[in-house]
Amino acid sequence: MLLTVFVCYNLINGRGNRHAENKRHDFLDFWHNITNHSLYRHHSYNYHYYSHKANIPFQRKKGNIMNEVLKLENVKKYYSASTNITKAVDGISFEVKEGEFVAIMGASGSGKTTLLNCISTIDNVTSGHIYVGDKDITKIKEDDMADFRKENLGFIFQDFNLLDTLSIEENISLSLIINNEDPNKVDERVENIASKLGIKDVLNKFPYEVSGGQKQRCACARALINQPKLILADEPTGALDSKSSRMLLETMEDMNKNLKATILMVTHDSFSASFCKRVLFLKDGKIFNEIIRANKTRKEFFDEIIDVLTLLGGDEGSVK
Numbered sequence: 001m002l003l004t005v006f007v008c009y010n011l012i013n014g015r016g017n018r019h020a021e022n023k024r025h026d027f028l029d030f031w032h033n034i035t036n037h038s039l040y041r042h043h044s045y046n047y048h049y050y051s052h053k054a055n056i057p058f059q060r061k062k063g064n065i066m067n068e069v070l071k072l073e074n075v076k077k078y079y080s081a082s083t084n085i086t087k088a089v090d091g092i093s094f095e096v097k098e099g100e101f102v103a104i105m106g107a108s109g110s111g112k113t114t115l116l117n118c119i120s121t122i123d124n125v126t127s128g129h130i131y132v133g134d135k136d137i138t139k140i141k142e143d144d145m146a147d148f149r150k151e152n153l154g155f156i157f158q159d160f161n162l163l164d165t166l167s168i169e170e171n172i173s174l175s176l177i178i179n180n181e182d183p184n185k186v187d188e189r190v191e192n193i194a195s196k197l198g199i200k201d202v203l204n205k206f207p208y209e210v211s212g213g214q215k216q217r218c219a220c221a222r223a224l225i226n227q228p229k230l231i232l233a234d235e236p237t238g239a240l241d242s243k244s245s246r247m248l249l250e251t252m253e254d255m256n257k258n259l260k261a262t263i264l265m266v267t268h269d270s271f272s273a274s275f276c277k278r279v280l281f282l283k284d285g286k287i288f289n290e291i292i293r294a295n296k297t298r299k300e301f302f303d304e305i306i307d308v309l310t311l312l313g314g315d316e317g318s319v320k
């Protein structure tokens with residue numbers, strides 16, 4: 001069986017030929033549907049695969065296959081006090097492509113939150129450029145920031161920030177209602193996302209009436225409802241026990257795989273990072289290393305993360 005699959009795959013695997021490319025994807029779709037596995041071996045091919053699934057037009061630019069959702073160019077954020085300068089972020093450049101799930105790790109004080117705050121437009125950069133889609137967010141005027149955030153970014157906060165006086169449904173739909181979206185469309189979207197995340201039955205309840213896991217999934221649904229280009233999460237499992245952490249991470253993994261959400265997550269926790277497809281390590285405001293999960297199991301990736309943390313100068317416990 002495997003041999004037959006391999007032969008078929010190679011027969012239709014043409015290079016530089018769009019028709020052959022489409023046929024190759026049809027085959028991979030078919031294979032994925034019957035086995036729930038991708039044949040791709042290299043991580044970048046996974047982007048290609050997911051882009052095809054999401055009907056995102058191909059972009060072939062210097063070997064990049066997927067659209068860039070986020071691009072940082074030599075970003076610096078310095079804090080100056082009277083006598084000294086803290087280089088919290090010191091010349092960071094990287095990209096996140098559509099469909100990625102990326103973790104940022106590093107020791108306490110390495111610049112993770114500062115970097116995330118710059119990306120989420122909560123903080124200004126000292127120099128450099130940050131593009132979300134094709135928009136340079138370092139150039140957005142103060143008055144337009146809130147709209148930009150609402151339209152392009154989703155947030156998952158450490159304590160989830162659900163409003164206790166609103167139902168789960170209202171918590172999820174709040175940003176759409178503020179944006180004056182058509183109420184029928186709002187209902188449809190909330191139902192759709194709630195059923196995908198398994199919280200349809202609790203939509204009419206209030207946060208204090210649902211379980212911790214259901215609250216987490218409500219927070220995820222709220223981050224997703226605007227179909228943001230990018231979801232940002234700062235230590236989302238920081239306040240959770242291990243069972244709740246796993247549930248949240250599985251939900252985020254599901255959002256990434258099945259709902260095509262692009263996620264950038266700051267975490268000090270190797271277990272959380274091992275759910276991602278790629279991990280960037282910060283040290284003293286710079287990128288120290290980057291590792292890619294590709295076809296590794298989560299356990300193998302977890303071990304690799306621990307190895308890098310050890311290289312970074314301490315065991316996992318010291319990297320907070």
Ligand SMILES: Nc1ncnc2c1ncn2[C@@H]1O[C@H](COP(=O)(O)OP(=O)(O)OP(=O)(O)O)[C@@H](O)[C@H]1O
Nearest residue numbers: 079086088106107108109110111112113114115320
């Ligand atoms: N508002 C500020 N003013 C001055 N220095 C700051 C400010 N915010 C952060 N810093 C400094 O910038 C550096 C990076 O801080 P940041 O909060 O980004 O670290 P972090 O990696 O998120 O750490 P942790 O894991 O402890 O949350 C630290 O040295 C911190 O003291």
Ligand SMILES: [Mg+2]
Nearest residue numbers: 109112113114
């Ligand atoms: Mg922090």
